[in-house]
Amino acid sequence: MIVEIVAVGTELLLGQIVNSNAAEIGSRLAEAGLDHYRQTVVGDNLDRMAAALREAMERADAVVVTGGIGPTQDDITREAMCAAAGVPMVFDEAFAGLLRERWARRGWEMPESNLRQAEHPEGAVMIPNPRGTAPGLRLRAGDAWLIALPGVPQEMLPMLEESVIPFLVAEAGGDGSVLVSRVIRTWGLPESRVAEMLGDLFAAAGNPTMAFLASAGEIKVRLTARAPDDRAAAALLDPLEAVVRERLGRRVFAVGGDPIEAIVLGLLAERGWTVGTAESATGGLLAARLTGVPGASASYVGSIVAYTARAKQDLLGVPAAVLEEHGLVSEETALAMAAGAAGRLPADVVVAVTGSAGPEPLEAPVGTIVVAVQTPEGAAARVLRLPPDRERARTLGSTGALHLLRRALLGEWWRT
């Protein structure tokens, strides 16, 4: 199953936004073991869009199109699909009724232009969009599938994961065989080191295949097997997974499954502990990631973001003597932040993060992030040396804090 991506939008050509959708989709196609050899960007021009679609349809079994399915006049992906597939546009009365109802429920009158969203190429099936009003579309055109999704990532990604990838994976198994992937997730080693530790397995891999994927501080090892059925695929995957796990040891924290935020909240629930955070360098990002998990309030109580030195004293009670002797970016200050937060937040467990996120170095090289974890069983801190880039240091620093918390909750303190 060869899949191409066509991203639609003059704003992409003009460089006003970066095509992060293609990267997100590409990463998920790879995880699903689907072949993906080309991505295209075209502007909001009917002839050029239709040409790009036709060309992609000749090379690929499925073309995922992002953007251009909203309600406004310059959203012309539906028209381009009609032109590329050679089918007329039809109007879906039932869907138009649903749209009117949805607006009425919010107490607004629907702008007539929204009715464009009830038009679709003849034969197209709607793909539910739980986060927005514009449904996606799936159209069989000759030998290929044309699949249109919104350009807004928050709407596009859930549709991709819930509808499109499962559909493509099922289609890929059209010869009766199934393609089953397992994603072994690791934290704490660079990608090149993981690749080195598994180098002989990678070289020998046939079925299952092996691939390495880096994402936001985690390195993933994807094993993909093709087999007559799930059971046969599992029989191929089990022994290889066992060897990979043995080689990588405690760096492996999960196979597939939930994001690390949800894993940590699950461990907290198991132990019956509540958690709070105390943040400096990550500035609320750790709290935002934990509270991004539905149901977080069962374990998560709150955070104190103390961005300035004064706030660390005022809000967290970090002793001036600790700040003076050890500085803002130190294990001692991180531990004092955790202890101070534990006395103020109604939480059993506290994770504290300080550090130097840049752009200017703060007492330590940019990218130095210090994490402390305090639980009813003890407390410990650790210095992480991350890339000297503000955004990456904040993201990888909050990921690191979540992983150190995970290991503390499992009783595997990284040092005693």
Next chain:
Amino acid sequence: MIVEIVAVGTELLLGQIVNSNAAEIGSRLAEAGLDHYRQTVVGDNLDRMAAALREAMERADAVVVTGGIGPTQDDITREAMCAAAGVPMVFDEAFAGLLRERWARRGWEMPESNLRQAEHPEGAVMIPNPRGTAPGLRLRAGDAWLIALPGVPQEMLPMLEESVIPFLVAEAGGDGSVLVSRVIRTWGLPESRVAEMLGDLFAAAGNPTMAFLASAGEIKVRLTARAPDDRAAAALLDPLEAVVRERLGRRVFAVGGDPIEAIVLGLLAERGWTVGTAESATGGLLAARLTGVPGASASYVGSIVAYTARAKQDLLGVPAAVLEEHGLVSEETALAMAAGAAGRLPADVVVAVTGSAGPEPLEAPVGTIVVAVQTPEGAAARVLRLPPDRERARTLGSTGALHLLRRALLGEWWRT
């Protein structure tokens, strides 16, 4: 002069990196008034790269290729250029000598693999690379130019600006016209309503053109003019911008420029005020967005994330009577959170957010977000009714809080 971009790299297809090069190049092509209708990404595969180059050469007058010109075995852009243009590879003894000298000056012996960089398609001219070792290449192939640049942005961009854009503009043959865009940014109206309010202008638009873009709660109207020079473009854009601004009124908050987080921090710096946040429904996201701006610490002091009802009392001193009478999701509670935080954080201004983010409704329909702002000049609250989706409610809620803060800082309180 039509220019296409072909980015080379399997890591782009796998989503391990985002194709920011294409956005940067696209933006500079537009500034230079060069036509640019398509971008392509292909992996490190000779046949597919050569095919992508040949197709682009048929549509365009010049093809800018990024990536694949380094020293290692998987850098095969030179080979793909030979295949696409039908010319042999030649070895440049003089350049090989220069490479050896450069390494010798640094006291190192050059790895033999680096000699690949002295190979180039017959007829190609080298493009100087002041920041790295791999020179770019320019090759006339049939009716088109093939221009290869490194994939590393820090090397590619100076080469683009110093060598490639001037060359392409000269080749474009003194049409000398420029393409100038203005992005008018609005908050507070749905996209379909903005499109309706400007429908006649959109329909009549020729030069400048008009387009609508939705991103994270903001609706943008992009005007693009083609003209002999910047001054003439401004003369075309000014009157249309004035009409758009007049129609949309105070919904327009900026033309181009910084993200709303940075705009708000700028307004705070102008007034000499510091800011803190008190968050419930957004769970740290507002703090994370503000501290994501480099230099945020000049104005931003910290946040109290009070996720549970008890934390709102313990950490923010919200009176139990207020919670009991008005509930967690109310203007009164948001104002009490702001007042409580103002007494605890060393900040002149406080923004507080509470609400029902889901998945289960909390005293109000999911998507109900309440924002309160307190400044030395006063305090006010407002209820936002956002989509009933946890992630969207949190994102659009924090965007709404930033915009209400902006209006309070400008003295345009949304109600008195």
